[in-house]
Amino acid sequence: MIHSLFLISNAGDLFLEKHWKSVISRSVCDYFFEAREKAVEPDNVPPVIRTPHHYLINIYREKIFFVSVIQTEVPPLFVIEFLHRVAETFQDYFGECSETTIKDNVVIVYELLEEMLDNGFPLATESNILKELIRPPTILRSMVNTITGSSNVGETLPTGQLSTIPWRRAGVKYTNNEAYFDVVEEIDAILDKSGTTVFAEIQGVIDACVKLSGMPDLTLSFMNPRLLDDVSFHPCVRYKRWESERVIAFIPPDGNFQLMSYHISAQNLVAIPVYVKQNISFFETGSSGRLDITVGPKQTMGKTLECLVVTVHMPKVVLSANLSATQGTYNYDPVTKILVWDIGKLNPQKLPNLKGSLSLQSGAPKPEENPSLNIDLKIQQLAISGLKVNRLDVYGEKYKPFKGVKYVTKAGKFQFHSPYWTIYGPRRVAAWQPPSSARSPSRRLSAPGTPHLSPLGVEVSGEEPLPLGGAVWEEPDHH
Known part of the structure; x- marks a missing residue:
C-alpha cells in the first residue's frame, strides 16, 4: 500500500523520509516539486499526482507537506486520512507539528511511523495505544534515556489494543474531571x-x-x-x-x-x-x-x-x-x-x-x-x-x-x-463583465483525464484570464 513517506518543508527542503518496503529514490519527489511550482498557494497543490510508475498522495499541514508514495491501486481518501492521523499524532506527542520539532524528536518520529504502519498498511493510529507503546518525550525521560541507553518503546502490550474500545486506555484516573x-x-x-x-x-x-x-x-x-x-x-x-x-x-x-x-x-x-x-x-x-x-x-x-x-x-x-x-x-x-x-x-x-x-x-x-x-x-x-x-x-x-x-x-x-x-x-x-447567465464556480472533485486514482481533494476552481465581454464557468463534476 504505502511504500514511502517524505516530509517536505514549505521552502522545498526534504528533511525526513521513511520506507516500509524497498527504498524509493528521492528523485520521485521531482514530480511533486513541479506541481508545487505551478500552484499559487501551498493548499492548491493537487492531492494526487500521477507519475509514470507511482502515485504521490499528499496533504499540507502546519507548513509541511506529507507526501506518500503509492505503487498499487488504493483509495486516495484512505491514504489522505492516514496522513492526517500522522500529523495529528505528531501534534499530540510534541505539542506542535513543525519541522524543528520533528527534527528534535526524530528517533521518536521513526518509532511512531514504524508502529503506525505494518508493511505499508495502517495498524495503530490511536494516540492512546501509541502512548502505551511509545512513551511521549519529556525532559527527564530524555536525560534518563541518554544516560542508561534505554528507549521510549514500552515493554508491555497496550491494554486497549485487545479491547472493544481500543481508543481508550484502562485505569484512567484524574483529580479534576x-x-x-x-x-x-x-x-x-x-x-x-x-x-x-x-x-x-x-x-x-x-x-x-x-x-x-x-x-x-x-x-x-x-x-x-x-x-x-x-x-x-x-x-x-x-x-x-x-x-x-x-x-x-x-x-x-x-x-x-x-x-x-x-x-x-x-x-x-x-x-x-x-x-x-x-x-x-x-x-x-x-x-x-x-x-x-x-x-x-x-x-x-x-x-x-x-x-x-x-x-x-x-x-x-x-x-x-x-x-x-x-x-x-x-x-x-x-x-x-x-x-x-x-x-x-x-x-x-x-x-x-x-x-x-x-x-x-x-x-x-x-x-x-x-x-x-x-x-x-x-x-x-x-x-x-x-x-x-x-x-x-x-x-x-x-x-x-x-x-x-x-x-x-x-x-x-x-x-x-x-x-x-x-x-x-x-x-x-473598457470593462470585463460576466454574462448574466454566469453560474457560480464549483468545487472540483477530480481532475479531467486522470483514470482510476483521481484527485479527491476539494478546492475552489478559479477563473482563467478571459477577453473582454464574456466568461466561461465550469459545471460541477459529480462523482
Missing part, C-alpha cells in the same frame, strides 16, 4: 463586487479535550442538529444513536481528539460576517492606478471581528503601492505582487479604509484579468452556522465533571471577486 469542546467553523465563500454571494459553505469540526476518570459514557446533544450535513465521526461515536435520535453517544478517548467534522452546504444558511467595498482602477494614459478598499462587519451577531487580514493579488505590471491605512498596517511585495493589509481587531465605530496610488511598469499593457481579495478573520464565541450545544450528560460514573463549550468562526477560502478592471482614458472605458 473535566470535558471541554471547541466548535470551530470555517467559511468558504466567493462574493462579487456588489457583495452578492456566488458560492458559500461551512466546514466545521468539534475538537474535544476529555480528562475523565474510569470509563464514562457521554451523550452530547445539540439545540439544532438538523443543520449538520455530511458528518464524519470519530470511531468512538455510536452512529445508530445519531441516525435515530440526532445525539452523539460515545466513550471518549483520553485527552485531545476530534469528535466530529461536518459540512453545511445550504447557501442560504451561510451568514457572511464581513463586507468589502473596493475600487481598483488603472488609467489608460500613464503608468498609474488607484486603489480604495473599505471593510466592515455584516452578520456577526454582535461579536467582534478579530485577526482581520485582506490579501490582494495584484497584476504583474504593478511595481509599487503608495497607500495610507486608517487602521492596521499594509505591505506590498513587488516580487510576488501580493498586497497584505493587516487590520487586526475591527472597530465598527470607525470602518478601516485603505486607499492610495499604484505604480505600473512604463509602456506595459494595462491589466485585464480579474483581481481577487482574500479575507482572513476570526470571531470568538460564535458559530456562524447557528449550531449550539444543548447539554452533555455523563453516565457510568458518579462524579460531576467540569464542562465547557467554546465557539470559533474562521475564514477558509474567503474571496471577493471584482467583475472587471475599470480603465479610465480620454477615448474609451
Whole structure:
C-alpha cells in the first residue's frame, strides 16, 4: 500500500523520509516539486499526482507537506486520512507539528511511523495505544534515556489494543474531571463586487479535550442538529444513536481528539460576517492606478471581528503601492505582487479604509484579468452556522465533571471577486463583465483525464484570464 513517506518543508527542503518496503529514490519527489511550482498557494497543490510508475498522495499541514508514495491501486481518501492521523499524532506527542520539532524528536518520529504502519498498511493510529507503546518525550525521560541507553518503546502490550474500545486506555484516573469542546467553523465563500454571494459553505469540526476518570459514557446533544450535513465521526461515536435520535453517544478517548467534522452546504444558511467595498482602477494614459478598499462587519451577531487580514493579488505590471491605512498596517511585495493589509481587531465605530496610488511598469499593457481579495478573520464565541450545544450528560460514573463549550468562526477560502478592471482614458472605458447567465464556480472533485486514482481533494476552481465581454464557468463534476 504505502511504500514511502517524505516530509517536505514549505521552502522545498526534504528533511525526513521513511520506507516500509524497498527504498524509493528521492528523485520521485521531482514530480511533486513541479506541481508545487505551478500552484499559487501551498493548499492548491493537487492531492494526487500521477507519475509514470507511482502515485504521490499528499496533504499540507502546519507548513509541511506529507507526501506518500503509492505503487498499487488504493483509495486516495484512505491514504489522505492516514496522513492526517500522522500529523495529528505528531501534534499530540510534541505539542506542535513543525519541522524543528520533528527534527528534535526524530528517533521518536521513526518509532511512531514504524508502529503506525505494518508493511505499508495502517495498524495503530490511536494516540492512546501509541502512548502505551511509545512513551511521549519529556525532559527527564530524555536525560534518563541518554544516560542508561534505554528507549521510549514500552515493554508491555497496550491494554486497549485487545479491547472493544481500543481508543481508550484502562485505569484512567484524574483529580479534576473535566470535558471541554471547541466548535470551530470555517467559511468558504466567493462574493462579487456588489457583495452578492456566488458560492458559500461551512466546514466545521468539534475538537474535544476529555480528562475523565474510569470509563464514562457521554451523550452530547445539540439545540439544532438538523443543520449538520455530511458528518464524519470519530470511531468512538455510536452512529445508530445519531441516525435515530440526532445525539452523539460515545466513550471518549483520553485527552485531545476530534469528535466530529461536518459540512453545511445550504447557501442560504451561510451568514457572511464581513463586507468589502473596493475600487481598483488603472488609467489608460500613464503608468498609474488607484486603489480604495473599505471593510466592515455584516452578520456577526454582535461579536467582534478579530485577526482581520485582506490579501490582494495584484497584476504583474504593478511595481509599487503608495497607500495610507486608517487602521492596521499594509505591505506590498513587488516580487510576488501580493498586497497584505493587516487590520487586526475591527472597530465598527470607525470602518478601516485603505486607499492610495499604484505604480505600473512604463509602456506595459494595462491589466485585464480579474483581481481577487482574500479575507482572513476570526470571531470568538460564535458559530456562524447557528449550531449550539444543548447539554452533555455523563453516565457510568458518579462524579460531576467540569464542562465547557467554546465557539470559533474562521475564514477558509474567503474571496471577493471584482467583475472587471475599470480603465479610465480620454477615448474609451473598457470593462470585463460576466454574462448574466454566469453560474457560480464549483468545487472540483477530480481532475479531467486522470483514470482510476483521481484527485479527491476539494478546492475552489478559479477563473482563467478571459477577453473582454464574456466568461466561461465550469459545471460541477459529480462523482
